[in-house]
Structure formats: C-alpha cells, structure tokens
Amino acid sequence: xxxxxxxxxxxxxxxxxxxxxxxxxxxxxxxxxxxxxxxxxxxxxxxxxxxxxxxxxxxxxxxxxxxxxxxxxxxxxx
Amino acid sequence: xxxxxxxxxxxxxxxxxxxxxxxxxxxxxxxxxxxxxxxxxxxxxxxxxxxxxxxxxxxxxxxxxxxxxxxxxxxxxxxxxxxxxxxxxxxxxxxxxxxxxxxxxxxxxxxxxxxxxxxxxxxxxxxxxxxxxxxxxxxxxxxxxxxxxxxxxxxxxxxxxxxxxxxxxxxxxxxxxxxxxxxxxxxxxxxxxxxxxxxxxxxxxxxxxxxxxxxxxxxxxxxxxxxxxxxxxxxxxxxxxxxxxxxxxxxxxxxxxxxxxxxxxxxxxxxxxxxxxxxxxxxxxxxxxxxxxxxxxxxxxxxxxxxxxxxxxxxxxxxxxxxxxxxxxxxxxxxxxxxxxxxxxxxxxxxxxxxxxxxxxxxxxxxxxxxxxxxxxxxxxxxxxxxxxxxxxxxxxxxxxxxxxxxxxxxxxxxxxxxxxxxxxxxxxxxxxxxxxxxxxxxxxxxxxxxxxxxxxxxxxxxxxxxxxxxxxxxxxxxxxxxxxxxxxxxxx
Numbered sequence: 183x184x185x186x187x188x189x190x191x192x193x194x195x196x197x198x199x200x201x202x203x204x205x206x207x208x209x210x211x212x213x214x215x216x217x218x219x220x221x222x223x224x225x226x227x228x229x230x231x232x233x234x235x236x237x238x239x240x241x242x243x244x245x246x247x248x249x250x251x252x253x254x255x256x257x258x259x260x
Numbered sequence: 261x262x263x264x265x266x267x268x269x270x271x272x273x274x275x276x277x278x279x280x281x282x283x284x285x286x287x288x289x290x291x292x293x294x295x296x297x298x299x300x301x302x303x304x305x306x307x308x309x310x311x312x313x314x315x316x317x318x319x320x321x322x323x324x325x326x327x328x329x330x331x332x333x334x335x336x337x338x339x340x341x342x343x344x345x346x347x348x349x350x351x352x353x354x355x356x357x358x359x360x361x362x363x364x365x366x367x368x369x370x371x372x373x374x375x376x377x378x379x380x381x382x383x384x385x386x387x388x389x390x391x392x393x394x395x396x397x398x399x400x401x402x403x404x405x406x407x408x409x410x411x412x413x414x415x416x417x418x419x420x421x422x423x424x425x426x427x428x429x430x431x432x433x434x435x436x437x438x439x440x441x442x443x444x445x446x447x448x449x450x451x452x453x454x455x456x457x458x459x460x461x462x463x464x465x466x467x468x469x470x471x472x473x474x475x476x477x478x479x480x481x482x483x484x485x486x487x488x489x490x491x492x493x494x495x496x497x498x499x500x501x502x503x504x505x506x507x508x509x510x511x512x513x514x515x516x517x518x519x520x521x522x523x524x525x526x527x528x529x530x531x532x533x534x535x536x537x538x539x540x541x542x543x544x545x546x547x548x549x550x551x552x553x554x555x556x557x558x559x560x561x562x563x564x565x566x567x568x569x570x571x572x573x574x575x576x577x578x579x580x581x582x583x584x585x586x587x588x589x590x591x592x593x594x595x596x597x598x599x600x601x602x603x604x605x606x607x608x609x610x611x612x613x614x615x616x617x618x619x620x621x622x623x624x625x626x627x628x629x630x631x632x633x634x635x636x637x638x639x640x641x642x643x644x645x646x647x648x649x650x651x652x653x654x655x656x657x658x659x660x661x662x663x664x665x666x667x668x669x670x671x672x673x674x675x676x677x678x679x680x681x682x683x684x685x686x687x688x689x690x691x692x693x694x695x696x697x698x699x700x701x702x703x704x705x706x707x708x709x710x711x712x713x714x715x716x717x718x719x720x721x722x723x724x725x726x727x728x729x730x731x732x733x734x735x736x737x738x739x740x741x742x743x744x745x746x747x748x749x750x751x752x753x
Binding site for chain 2: 200204207208209212213216217218221224225226228229232233235236239240243244246247250251252253257259
C-alpha cells in the first residue's frame with residue numbers, strides 16, 4: 183500500500199497567497215495599476231503600488247522561511 | 261583628461277582586487293572536476309546568496325534597466341515581481357535539483373536530464389541550447405563593461421580595448437580558481453553593485469529636485485513615460501508579463517545557475533533564498549530613478565545604455581562617479597565570470613569527456629575546462645565588437661532560449677508521466693519559434709507578447725501533447741524517480 187502523503191495546510195495557504203500576489207503584480211493586476219494617480223510615496227501609482235505588493239511578497243517569503251515552508255518551525259532538515 | 265585617467269585607475273583597482281581573491285582561491289583548489297565546477301558541493305550561505313545575486317544581476321540590470329526606463333516607459337518595473345519569482349524558483353525547483361544532484365553526482369544540467377528521462381539525445385540538445393543562448397548573454401556583459409570603461413575614460417580606452425581588458429581579467433581568476441574564485445569575487449562584486457544601483461539612483465534624482473519633484477515634472481511634461489505602453493507604444497501589459505516570465509526563468513535555467521544549485525552545502529539555504537532575493541529587488545528603485553531623471557536632465561543620449569555613466573560623469577563628483585561606474589563594471593564582471601564558467605562545465609563534461617576523450621583523467625578535464633573558458637570568452641568578445649544592440653533586447657533573446665529548458669525540468673520534477681519524446685518535441689518547437697521571431701521581423705507573436713513567452717507556451721503545449729501520445733518512461737526508471745521524490749518530500753521542506 184502506498185505511503186499516505188502528509189498534508190500541510192499552511193504550505194497550501196502560502197502558495198495560494200504567493201500566486202495571488204503574483205497575479206496582482208502581473209496579470210490581470212497590470213490592468214488595474216497601470217495609471218499615474220493616485221500618487222503613492224510621491225511616485226506614480228504603477229510604481230508605488232508595486233512597491234507595496236513587493237513588500238507583501240517579502241513578508242510571505244519570510245513566513246515561508248520561518249515555518250520551513252509550511253512544515254512547521256520545528257521541522258528538521260538533513 | 262587627468263580625471264579620466266584617475267577614473268580608469270579606479271576601475272583598474274576594482275579589477276585587481278578580484279585577481280587577488282582569485283589567487284587566494286587558487287591555493288585552495290583541487291584538481292578535480294567536482295571542485296573546479298561545483299566547489300565540491302561545499303558552498304556556504306553567504307557565498308551562495310552573493311554569487312547567485314551577482315550572477316543574476318548583470319549589465320542587463322545595471323545598465324540595461326536604466327536605458328529601458330529612459331526610453332520605453334515603466335515596463336522594466338515588472339522586475340520587482342520577477343526578482344521575487346526568481347527567488348521562489350530557487351526554492352521550488354533549485355532545492356530539488358540540488359537534492360538529485362547530490363544523490364546522483366551530477367555536475368552539469370545534462371546529467372540531470374539524461375538520468376531523469378533516460379535520454380542521451382535530450383541531454384545533448386539541452387547542452388547545445390544552453391551553450392548557444394548563454395553566449396549572447398555573455399556578449400552583453402562584455403559590451404556593458406566596455407561601455408563603462410569607454411565613457412569613464414573619456415574615450416582614452418576605446419570600446420574594443422575595454423572589452424579585451426574585461427575578458428583578460430576574468431580569464432585569469434576563473435582559470436585559476438574555478439567556481440570558488442567566482443563565488444568569492446561575487447561577494448565583493450555583489451556588495452558593490454547593490455550599493456551602486458541604489459545610491460546612483462537617489463543621487464541623480466536629487467538633481468531633478470528629488471523623486472517626488474521628478475515625477476511631478478514628468479507628469480506635466482511627459483506623462484506617457486509614466487504608464488504602459490510607454491512613449492513608443494510598444495511595451496504594454498503583455499510585454500510586462502512576458503518579461504516577468506522570461507527573465508527569471510531564462511536566467512534560472514542557464515548553466516551558471518545550475519552549477520550554483522549543485523554547489524550548495526546546506527539545503528536550508530534554499531528556504532531563505534526567496535526572501536533574500538526578493539528583498540534585494542528594491543535595488544531597482546535606483547534604476548527607476550536614474551532612467552526617469554535622465555528624461556528630464558539628459559535627453560537624447562545614444563545609445564540609451566550609456567545614460568547612467570553619462571549622467572554620473574555630468575552630475576556626480578568625480579570620485580563618486582568613478583566608484584559608481586566601478587560598481588557597474590562589477591555587475592558585468594560578476595555575471596560574465598559565471599557564464600564563462602558554466603559554459604565551460606557544459607562543454608567539458610557533456611562533449612569533451614563524452615565524445616573527444618573518454619579516458620581523460622580529472623586533472624586533464626580541469627585543463628580542458630580552463631581552455632574552454634578562454635575560447636568561449638574570445639567568441640563572446642568578437643560578438644561584442646561585431647553584433648551591437650541594446651543590452652536588454654539582446655538579453656531577452658538569450659534568456660528566452662535558456663528559458664525553454666524549464667519545461668522539461670518541471671516535467672521531470674513534477675509530472676511522472678512526462679517523457680523524453682515530449683521534452684524533445686517541446687524544446688525544438690520553442691527554439692524554432694524563437695529563432696523565427698528573432699531573425700524574421702515580419703513574423704510577430706500574437707497579443708503583443710514577447711516572442712520568448714509565446715515560444716515557451718508553444719513548447720509546453722507540444723510537450724504535453726507529444727508526451728501523452730507516446731509511451732511513458734520505463735518502469736525501472738519511474739520506480740527510481742518515485743523513490744527519489746518520496747525521499748525528498750520526507751526529508752526536506
């Protein structure tokens with residue numbers, strides 16, 4: 183009988199959020215942020231909005247690292 | 261004239277330091293292919309991050325990015341996302357490649373494909389693709405570095421001589437120390453280029469009244485440069501998406517990044533790389549500011565790849581401008597050394613050892629690697645002289661070629677049904693389409709997307725269709741693959 187694969191809900195959640203963030207930064211998000219106004223941080227919206235989403239992505243990546251990508255902070259790799 | 265000579269001496273100093281580092285690493289070198297090409301799989305965390313980042317950031321980023329913001333609008337800003345994507349790929353795929361490489365003693369990318377697909381033909385095609393498409397990317401590093409030297413010296417050192425100097429310095433330390441020399445010098449280069457990119461941007465923008473005033477000015481005078489598709493009308497949403505997909509995948513699939521996946525000592529580092537590489541993307545704020553400030557402060561610079569050095573020499577104190585130009589040279593050199601080294605590994609292990617001299621010993625192979633470094637760099641040097649073009653334009657074609665390899669890679673890692681006929685058919689489809697789009701201007705991909713992206717999609721479709729229409733891999737091979745995948749899933753995050 184095949185060994186049952188463990189499920190990691192946090193990993194799934196992280197991957198889904200990362201994909202959504204990429205979609206916001208790329209497609210179809212580009213149709214939304216492709217404008218000058220409102221200015222953010224003194225930058226046109228296309229620039230300022232992507233800086234915000236970049237920061238969101240960095241937070242997601244940091245959570246991924248700290249939780250061994252969903253396997254839990256206690257997971258020990260060889 | 262005197263100031264230009266001092267600038268050249270500064271750049272010379274930044275070339276001398278890597279030579280010293282190269283000598284130190286030479287002392288630690290072992291005469292084995294595992295040491296010369298993958299540093300004995302012992303590369304530590306600091307070296308891995310900096311060598312990956314410095315290899316990834318090249319003249320394409322340091323000079324080309326400024327030129328794009330300067331001439332075609334904000335499309336290059338998709339780089340924030342692609343840097344994150346690159347980091348994520350390094351975790352998702354890089355860690356798996358590392359594991360299989362360590363388990364099966366892979367040295368080159370083709371070792372992976374031959375072992376996972378059981379196909380020598382596929383591995384040869386991939387080696388050829390990597391060599392052919394990495395060469396133009398190497399060419400633009402030499403071009404970028406030569407531009408910097410020519411501008412900084414006020415023409416004292418012309419383009420051809422500048423490219424030759426770059427070539428010579430890289431040959432010496434890569435020859436001596438292999439991947440270890442490359443990685444250690446990349447720590448030095450990586451710090452320089454990050455600092456250079458960020459500082460140059462804010463410094464130059466200051467002459468336009470600071471970032472906020474700069475964009476208020478552009479909003480009044482040239483609003484078309486602040487949104488897609490930019491002033492030329494050719495770089496819209498689909499090009500934004502195309503560059504996001506092609507650039508990181510193409511760089512990731514180059515032989516220079518494959519060796520960096522194999523060389524890593526600890527798997528835990530892969531978990532951290534998305535954050536590190538993603539965070540480092542903020543350096544592109546510098547390029548964005550330089551390019552946009554150039555529109556206001558220094559319009560009409562040709563070729564546009566020179567906008568950063570031209571503006572620095574005009575606005576920055578001499579000492580600062582030569583330092584920042586040296587940072588640009590660092591970007592070009594840190595990538596060039598890696599490309600040359602990666603290509604040498606592919607030729608030496610995949611072609612020379614297999615078809616020229618099967619009985620050659622380890623020491624002999626290392627020497628073949630060294631001579632190959634010399635020859636490939638020479639070819640790239642002549643290409644930089646006789647094949648001009650915007651750095652990003654040439655770079656995108658090169659990246660589009662190596663990006664095709666992601667399809668069979670992902671197939672091997674995530675789809676057990678994948679097979680060699682599908683991989684070969686998909687790869688050849690992608691490459692042929694890419695060549696058609698590149699060399700026949702009348703043929704354009706649909707929907708405004710870059711030809712590289714369309715080729716990649718076609719590659720994937722053909723890969724799936726042909727795989728499903730042909731027999732699966734042998735049972736014994738699939739059992740091996742399944743066992744390895746299960747071991748990876750159990751032991752690693």
